[in-house]
Amino acid sequence: MKQSKVGRIKEHNGCKRFFFNLHLPLFLIPLKLISLGKMYMENSSSEHLCVSCKSSIDTNANYCPHCGKSQKGIGRRILRPRLLSIIMISAAMLLFAAYFGYKYGNRIIYKTYELVRNHPNEFDKLFAQWDVYGLDVSEYQGRIDWRKVENIFGEHPIKFTFIRATAGHNKVDKYFERNWAKAQKKGFVCGAYHYYRPNENSTQQAENFINTIKLVEGDFPPILDIEKLSTTQSVANLKKGVSNWLNIVEKHYGIKPVIYSGSAFYRQYLRSEFKEYGLWVANYNRVKKPSTAKWLFWQYSERGHVAGVNGRVDINVFDGTELELKEMCLK
Numbered sequence: 001m002k003q004s005k006v007g008r009i010k011e012h013n014g015c016k017r018f019f020f021n022l023h024l025p026l027f028l029i030p031l032k033l034i035s036l037g038k039m040y041m042e043n044s045s046s047e048h049l050c051v052s053c054k055s056s057i058d059t060n061a062n063y064c065p066h067c068g069k070s071q072k073g074i075g076r077r078i079l080r081p082r083l084l085s086i087i088m089i090s091a092a093m094l095l096f097a098a099y100f101g102y103k104y105g106n107r108i109i110y111k112t113y114e115l116v117r118n119h120p121n122e123f124d125k126l127f128a129q130w131d132v133y134g135l136d137v138s139e140y141q142g143r144i145d146w147r148k149v150e151n152i153f154g155e156h157p158i159k160f161t162f163i164r165a166t167a168g169h170n171k172v173d174k175y176f177e178r179n180w181a182k183a184q185k186k187g188f189v190c191g192a193y194h195y196y197r198p199n200e201n202s203t204q205q206a207e208n209f210i211n212t213i214k215l216v217e218g219d220f221p222p223i224l225d226i227e228k229l230s231t232t233q234s235v236a237n238l239k240k241g242v243s244n245w246l247n248i249v250e251k252h253y254g255i256k257p258v259i260y261s262g263s264a265f266y267r268q269y270l271r272s273e274f275k276e277y278g279l280w281v282a283n284y285n286r287v288k289k290p291s292t293a294k295w296l297f298w299q300y301s302e303r304g305h306v307a308g309v310n311g312r313v314d315i316n317v318f319d320g321t322e323l324e325l326k327e328m329c330l331k
Contacts, residue, residue, distance in 0.1 A: 127156070127300055132318035132325055134160035136193070136299070139175045141309050146182035148308030152315050158306070159322055160189040162223060162280075165213045167195035169204035172212050180213075189325055191220030193260060194245075198230035202241035206248035215253055219330050222249050223280065225260040226270070239273055246277065255330055260299075263292045278328075280316070295319060296328075 052069035063070055133156040137144060151157055161183040164173045173179075176192075183190050194209040196202075215222065224245060230238045249257050258278040261270055266281060271293055280297035283290040290298055297316050304315030318325050 138164035193223035
């Protein structure tokens with residue numbers, strides 16, 4: 001649920017490509033000016049040909065000494081040293097501006113983009129259109145001071161919290177027990193999720209989750225986080241493993257689990273086989289709402305700010321009321 005390093009690099013490279021295209025003319029213009037300056041320098045001479053008799057005469061002569069023809073305003077194609085200096089200085093300044101803009105401008109734009117992208121409370125009104133907000137956490141957030149956890153961006157009250165319990169066939173999140181107890185004490189609707197490792201046995205992964213978390217009345221249904229393809233098996237076998245995990249967990253807890261996945265991954269690999277399961281979708285783009293099927297929860301950003309949490313944290317919205325959220329919980 002953390003944005004991958006590759007994803008951040010792609011975004012940053014996109015900004016760099018944009019700025020390179022934007023500054024390309026600024027690189028070419030001074031180079032063209034320098035080229036023209038060199039051409040004029042090479043063609044510069046203290047003499048030129050009379051337009052009448054074609055005799056070689058001094059550039060500054062007002063009349064041809066051979067035929068007497070006036071030379072005023074005629075044939076002044078020779079670039080004066082002062083003008084040449086101005087062009088060369090202008091070219092150097094433009095070249096410096098282009099280099100500076102490309103080197104540092106894309107960083108400024110990228111930081112601004114990050115600010116707009118990750119601070120919906122200040123820059124984006126889309127986040128404020130919802131009524132029920134929540135966050136999801138794991139050991140990546142470190143030791144959370146749950147006494148301070150109240151609002152997202154200091155404004156939107158938190159109503160639910162999804163907490164990573166397990167990953168793979170033997171991983172237990174080192175802060176799960178603490179996070180679960182503290183979040184429940186705060187009165188949040190709590191849900192536990194399992195991070196599915198596609199190269200590992202699905203039955204063992206289901207057992208790992210079941211052995212770690214005991215869900216009771218008022219808890220949210222179990223959640224399966226599936227967002228990567230396997231490197232050792234086909235997509236078809238991956239789907240069988242996911243289906244196996246869901247069936248084992250549903251049989252144990254007596255309630256259908258919810259699936260978490262990225263918008264594109266779900267649409268391409270999961271939607272057709274698992275559309276009967278509730279969806280918690282991750283989509284960090286600036287859209288009014290995700291267009292991926294019928295979703296219950298939208299992971300709006302992975303860079304939210306919540307007092308009590310060090311650094312950034314995933315923030316979510318529920319597509320419904322607080323009462324509807326509680327009605328989904330175990331009875």
